[in-house]
Amino acid sequence: MNTLQAQDFPQILECIEDQKRMLRNAQSYAGQRPARKNEPKPAVQSWLLADLHVVHSSALPTLYPAILRAGKVLFNNLVLETHHRGTYLLVRVLTPQNRMTAVMAIVEDEKSEVFLLQLYHQVEMTEDILVPGGILIIKDPYLKLTADGRHGLRVDHVSDVVFLLAHDKRVPSCWHSELTNPQLKSADFWKTKGNEFFGQSRYQAAVEQALDSSPRADECHIIKLNRSLAFLRTNSFDAALVDVNSVLEVVNGKTKEKALFRKAQALYSLQRYRECCEALKALCLDYPDNAAAKVKLSEAVSRLAEQTTGKYQFKKLHAEAARLRPPQLDHATYIGPVEIRQSGSRGRNLFTTKAVKTGDLLFCEKAGDNLLIDVNANCFTSGAQPELITILVQKLYRNPSLTSAVKGLHCGSYSPVQGTFDIIDGMPVIDSFLLTRILLLNSFGCKFPEKAGALKRPVGIDRLGNLFPSLGLWTFASHMNHSCLSNAFRSFNGDMMIVRAIADIPVDAEITIQYLNPFNPQHQQKYIINWAFVCDCAMCEDDDHTSDIVIAKRKRLGESLQQLLRLLSRRGGSSGTASIASLIRKSSDLLAEMEETYIKPAEGVPRLTLWVGYRDFACALTLTGAGLSSNSQKAIEIGLKALRCLGFVIEGGSLGSNQGLVVKKWGYMEPGELDCWICLKTAYDCTGSHELALAAEGCAKVCYRIQLGEAETFQ
Numbered sequence: 001m002n003t004l005q006a007q008d009f010p011q012i013l014e015c016i017e018d019q020k021r022m023l024r025n026a027q028s029y030a031g032q033r034p035a036r037k038n039e040p041k042p043a044v045q046s047w048l049l050a051d052l053h054v055v056h057s058s059a060l061p062t063l064y065p066a067i068l069r070a071g072k073v074l075f076n077n078l079v080l081e082t083h084h085r086g087t088y089l090l091v092r093v094l095t096p097q098n099r100m101t102a103v104m105a106i107v108e109d110e111k112s113e114v115f116l117l118q119l120y121h122q123v124e125m126t127e128d129i130l131v132p133g134g135i136l137i138i139k140d141p142y143l144k145l146t147a148d149g150r151h152g153l154r155v156d157h158v159s160d161v162v163f164l165l166a167h168d169k170r171v172p173s174c175w176h177s178e179l180t181n182p183q184l185k186s187a188d189f190w191k192t193k194g195n196e197f198f199g200q201s202r203y204q205a206a207v208e209q210a211l212d213s214s215p216r217a218d219e220c221h222i223i224k225l226n227r228s229l230a231f232l233r234t235n236s237f238d239a240a241l242v243d244v245n246s247v248l249e250v251v252n253g254k255t256k257e258k259a260l261f262r263k264a265q266a267l268y269s270l271q272r273y274r275e276c277c278e279a280l281k282a283l284c285l286d287y288p289d290n291a292a293a294k295v296k297l298s299e300a301v302s303r304l305a306e307q308t309t310g311k312y313q314f315k316k317l318h319a320e321a322a323r324l325r326p327p328q329l330d331h332a333t334y335i336g337p338v339e340i341r342q343s344g345s346r347g348r349n350l351f352t353t354k355a356v357k358t359g360d361l362l363f364c365e366k367a368g369d370n371l372l373i374d375v376n377a378n379c380f381t382s383g384a385q386p387e388l389i390t391i392l393v394q395k396l397y398r399n400p401s402l403t404s405a406v407k408g409l410h411c412g413s414y415s416p417v418q419g420t421f422d423i424i425d426g427m428p429v430i431d432s433f434l435l436t437r438i439l440l441l442n443s444f445g446c447k448f449p450e451k452a453g454a455l456k457r458p459v460g461i462d463r464l465g466n467l468f469p470s471l472g473l474w475t476f477a478s479h480m481n482h483s484c485l486s487n488a489f490r491s492f493n494g495d496m497m498i499v500r501a502i503a504d505i506p507v508d509a510e511i512t513i514q515y516l517n518p519f520n521p522q523h524q525q526k527y528i529i530n531w532a533f534v535c536d537c538a539m540c541e542d543d544d545h546t547s548d549i550v551i552a553k554r555k556r557l558g559e560s561l562q563q564l565l566r567l568l569s570r571r572g573g574s575s576g577t578a579s580i581a582s583l584i585r586k587s588s589d590l591l592a593e594m595e596e597t598y599i600k601p602a603e604g605v606p607r608l609t610l611w612v613g614y615r616d617f618a619c620a621l622t623l624t625g626a627g628l629s630s631n632s633q634k635a636i637e638i639g640l641k642a643l644r645c646l647g648f649v650i651e652g653g654s655l656g657s658n659q660g661l662v663v664k665k666w667g668y669m670e671p672g673e674l675d676c677w678i679c680l681k682t683a684y685d686c687t688g689s690h691e692l693a694l695a696a697e698g699c700a701k702v703c704y705r706i707q708l709g710e711a712e713t714f715q
């Protein structure tokens with residue numbers, strides 16, 4: 001949502017066509033054996049000498065689901081562009097790895113057949129993934145013709161790769177290396193090796209070897225405690241928890257202190273704040289001198305309070321969001337009076353669990369930790385970014401407990417195989433194509449504030465055509481359905497998505513947001529097409545019944561109005577009162593003419609083009625009106641009209657009446673609305689109507705809270 005569409009960018013379409021041509025060409029070789037055989041020495045040498053500093057793009061191959069079971073084959077048994085389902089291939093790495101769109105190295109099979117291996121969705125870590133001598137199992141091998149006419153194995157699903165330890169029974173005898181030398185097999189040797197390698201490549205592998213080398217019980221606890229730290233550093237929080245929990249069953253003293261702290265760190269990262277607080281309280285009780293535990297406990301208590309009450313220190317969040325890049329904030333998700341329920345043919349949606357008022361917080365969700373990327377550097381957002389897919393793949397692969405949040409997300413027509421996300425070989429089956437679809441259909445694009453205190457405009461939503469340089473996945477928010485006449489509005493504070501009601505909503509009502517900003521309603525269906533539904537809201541229906549002639553007329557009148565308003569703003573400072581009066585009259589006439597082009601009442605169908613005209617007119621009048629009571633009076637009349645164009649039902653507000661100013665019903669939420677309320681406040685003040693000015697300021701504050709997520713920074 002709020003991402004750009006490739007169809008608007010001819011260069012991208014051209015690139016997609018090229019990729020399709022290449023794919024079709026490759027598929028014409030399906031079922032054939034590779035024509036050229038790779039000679040081992042030259043293949044390795046040319047790999048080592050190759051200049052890999054070239055730009056690479058990556059296209060998805062024909063989709064295939066993640067495999068669940070496998071039996072052994074050799075490279076010579078493989079044919080091109082074919083999924084050898086139910087089989088696996090053993091390979092040994094011959095060269096150092098290189099990372100482009102995939103992690104790649106030259107590998108060989110047991111018969112010394114040499115070829116390229118490409119592993120997709122492997123995250124950048126301190127450790128190399130493919131190291132010379134490393135032995136891997138590749139499940140469901142897929143032999144692919146590469147763009148340069150050579151061939152290689154392509155692995156898209158991270159769960160299709162199993163990294164073997166040197167002692168593994170599946171390692172063929174021809175590859176037994178010095179690593180399996182009996183003298184080097186002791187756990188102590190590997191533990192020391194692991195410590196030596198800490199922070200460098202091969203740390204994890206050394207620790208795994210240590211555990212695989214029949215350590216004594218006491219050694220085993222220390223090795224697991226060491227490994228839990230490595231897991232924490234690689235965001236494998238589930239695995240870290242398993243290690244520390246097993247250590248905590250038997251240890252005491254310093255080891256227990258360390259283990260409890262690591263347990264708390266893992267729980268904190270998994271946003272399990274209640275359990276985290278419990279672990280830290282136990283730690284502080286048994287080890288009262290542990291200062292780090294006290295600091296962490298106070299953080300965990302704050303997170304738990306946010307999670308359960310929805311009370312955030314938004315000013316602090318703001319400052320953090322402006323400081324951090326990408327702005328991944330350390331705050332908890334709060335789910336307010338909303339829950340997921342079925343909504344007939346529209347799938348699931350969020351429903352209110354109690355009545356809420358305009359501006360109330362419905363929920364505040366943190367982007368799945370790390371599931372937010374700032375793609376500023378790439379300048380182009382084309383939907384689900386490959387980086388985000390890899391982050392998601394890795395996060396779920398390393399933390400199976402998190403798969404439940406993503407498992408049922410909308411994936412359109414893609415059908416994953418049964419058993420996706422099940423645990424096989426100790427790890428969850430991850431289907432990267434399923435996750436790609438999920439990201440395409442559920443991720444949100446957002447903008448971040450440029451720098452602290454520089455917020456002038458709402459940052460969560462922007463007009464069509466503007467870039468949304470960052471992208472993330474908010475799994476709870478992904479359950480919301482679309483309506484152009486939505487009753488909720490999203491904004492962002494860093495990677496926190498804040499969703500508030502923009503109307504008084506009764507209990508058990510559906511919550512909807514705009515997937516895109518329908519400021520230009522004629523275009524929205526084209527953008528919504530990705531989601532394969534037709535929006536049937538009153539605005540879309542009205543749009544269908546509005547002729548192109550009427551739309552062109554509104555546009556023409558709007559352009560003429562803008563010319564007049566420019567003159568009006570310029571003359572505001574000069575003494576040309578007569579010409580100002582004439583500009584005001586002409587502007588009013590144009591708007592009256594535009595008003596006649598609308599048929600349905602604005603309360604049911606907001607009049608967006610007219611709203612822009614009235615709003616800009618009100619702002620221009622406020623600027624020219626400083627000190628001129630008559631212009632301020634006009635600004636008030638026009639400002640109220642502008643808001644009514646958005647469907648607002650406002651009681652009072654006119655000068656001289658003693659009705660005050662009461663919004664009976666809030667209208668369509670538009671970014672410029674805040675300006676309009678501020679203009680009204682200024683104009684009321686200019687006419688000495690300070691009570692009305694206060695009421696307008698109150699409305700501006702509600703509007704600000706909705707559009708920016710909070711009102712703490714309002715002043």
Ligand SMILES: C[S@@+](CC[C@H](N)C(=O)[O-])C[C@H]1O[C@@H](n2cnc3c(N)ncnc32)[C@H](O)[C@@H]1O
Pocket residue numbers: 345346347348349408409410441442478479480481482483530531532533534535536
């Ligand atoms: C991001 S998901 C929203 C949650 C989804 N309803 C679910 O069950 O997971 C987007 C999908 O919801 C459905 N949807 C959203 N808004 C809709 C609407 N106004 N009318 C019909 N279907 C809608 C479409 O199938 C769309 O592709």
